[in-house]
Amino acid sequence: MEQGDSDAPRLTVIGTGYLGATHAICMAVLGFEVLGVDADPEKIERLAAGEAPIFEPGLPELLTKALDSGRLRFTTSHAEAGEFGDVHFLCVGTPQLPGSDAADLSYVESAVRSLAPHLRRRSLVVGKSTVPVGTAQRLTGLVQDLAPAGTDVELAWNPEFLREGFGVDDTMHPDRLVFGVASDWAHERLRAAFKPVLDQGTPVIRTDLATAELVKVAANSFLATKISYINAMAEVCEAVGADIKDLADSLALDDRIGGKFLRPGLGFGGGCLPKDIRAFAHRAEEIGVGQAVSFLRQVDDINRRRRARTVDLVREVLGGTVAGKRIAAWGAAFKPNSDDIRDAPALDVAHTLHGLGGDVRVYDPAALGNARRAFPDLRYGDGAFEVAEDADVVVLLTEWSVFREVEPEALAEVVGHRRIVDGRHALDAARWRKAGWEYRALGRS
Structure with missing residues (x-):
């Protein structure tokens, strides 16, 4: 697409958090005129000054490029957005409601009403x-009731599939x-x-509003199920003295299963999988099909249990008590290449x-501020x-490459005891044990 292409719509992006900022910046770099909109003046000022609001590899450089091109601007004015845009992307958050498994739709509704x-x-x-499925249909009526253009304004749904740490590539080169x-017309x-x-040949699925709403939660539910499945197998391995890594490696070679999302360990977190599977199960119950996805409650329970079992393993390594022991916690972000x-x-x-009662000291390459x-x-x-x-035990909790690359012999020179708990199955157990370390991980003897 050439800059100034008369057929190219002007885009607005409502909400400049992780999703919105990434989408606005990447679309401007791809050649569109883009206006980013947010109710937070400080966030808008930072973006306009070239400061990316999140840690995402490649995003700061693209923000500078987009601003320098003149195709990207930011504002707090919805009136300016309405006048400017032909296609308006809603990218605001839908967090979990406090005290409920349901999604909080107040930000989406506020964006539409504004x-x-x-x-x-x-x-x-x-x-x-x-x-939740059904939201788009309800918002269609709301936007057409409030818009002076009435039914000339249509609503569509285009779910995002961004992986934190790979958001730029997933926006500019999506798999679908x-x-x-x-x-x-829409x-x-x-x-x-x-x-x-x-133009890159990206596959497109054209469907109805309800199906488009379901695609994201269905995908996240499948991935969450796969993660919790291998962690459930880790519990079985512990009970019988089997090795979960060898089991996972064997399953990964089955092309019907594959190895992605089959790494055992501490489980999933972040702003998507946990709240999405809970909201999906909640919505399914509301529409009378709760039994169909009741397994997601168990998926969630298995995932939550991994954290407690990791704490138990650390306690075991320390001889039964944590109090007074010095513990090095490697990692704070829910995944590497993110500050989330x-x-x-x-x-x-x-x-x-x-x-x-542990003397816990935490390090993370990107998430310390948060x-x-x-x-x-x-x-x-x-x-x-x-x-x-002087640590009594080192606990790897986020699988950053900087932790995987640590030389066990070098680390041995600074710790108090050569004990390491690998919460992510990210380290070479044989290498660490050869260097004199007590290496432990859930699902491995």
Whole structure:
């Protein structure tokens, strides 16, 4: 697509968190005129100054490129967005409601109520947020009731499939696009809004609104099930003295199963999988098909149990008590290449060990700022070796490459005892044991 292409729609992106910022920046780099919108003036000022709001590899450089091109701007004004945009992407969060498994849709509804009164011509509103099935149909009525253009404004759903740490590549080179639309016009508008991506040969699924809403939660539920399945097998291995790594490696060679998301360990966290499977199960119960996905409750339970079992393993390694022991916690983010600590198993384990009286010191290459704000009672350090000084045990909780690359002989020079608990099955057990370390991981003798 060439800059200035008369057929190219102008895009707005409502919400500039992880999803919205990544989408706005990447679409501008792909050649579109983009206006990012957020109610938080400080966030808008930081983005306009070239400061990426999240840790995401490659995003700061693309933000600079997009701003320099003149194709990307930011505002707090929904009136400006309504006047500017032809296609409006809703990218606000849908967190879990406090005290409930349901999704909190207040941010989505607020975005629609703020934008719709300024839609005075034919335009398309596109939801990208993960929402309970049926939300799009309800929002269609809301936006058309509030918009001066009425039924000339249509609503579509285009679920996102971003993996944190790979968000730029997943936006610019997705493995598929799903277009939930109610008309041919909406479909053509979406195709125009993704033309540079489609020109790469990206597969497109055209479907209805409800199916598009279901795709994301169905995918996340499948992945969560796969993770919890291998962790359930780890518990079986522990009971009989089998080795979960060898079991997982054997399953991965079956092309019907594959090895992705089959790594045993501490389990999943973050802002998507945990809350999405809970909201999916909750919505299924609301529409009378709760039994069909009741297994997701067990998937969630298995995942939660991994954290407690990791704490138990650390306690066992320390001879039955955590109190007074110095513990190096490697990792705070829920996954590597991210600073996201939402529902992070790493910090949950670290905080639990602290609560049991352990002298816990945490290091993470990217998430220390967020961790300090969320858990100010924990101690933190500036490096893997620094937090491991005189440690009674080192616990790997997030599988950053910097931890995998540590030389066990070098680390032995600073710790108090050569004990390591690999919460992510990320280390070479034989190598660490050869260097004189007591190596432990769930599901392995």
